[in-house]
Amino acid sequence: MHSPRTTHGHAYLRVALASSFSMAMAACSASPSRNILGSYFPTWMVCALLGIVLVAIIRGVLLKTGVDAAMPVPVIVYLCMWTAVTLAIWLVWLG
DSSP: OOOHHHHHHHHHHHHHHHHHHHHHHHHTSOOOEEEETTEEEEHHHHHHHHHHHHHHHHHHHHHHHTHHHHOSOHHHHHHHHHHHHHHHHHHHHHO
């Protein structure tokens, strides 16, 4: 026969699973999108494009100052910079 402690533990597990599943499904209720010129674009796409533009501007500044020549692997640095700028735009705009 099962002890009350084991049954009580299974009840907590069921409640935890049900609540985590419901929270995960509630997070998918609506996708963030913006109306741009009459068409809805996903917000992540707008943030990614803004991130590319800002990193291109930063690259121009780094080229003028000579920092670009000293970078060991510029592709990785610019990719990480683009990711950071894109996520910062997302956080500031939608956070």
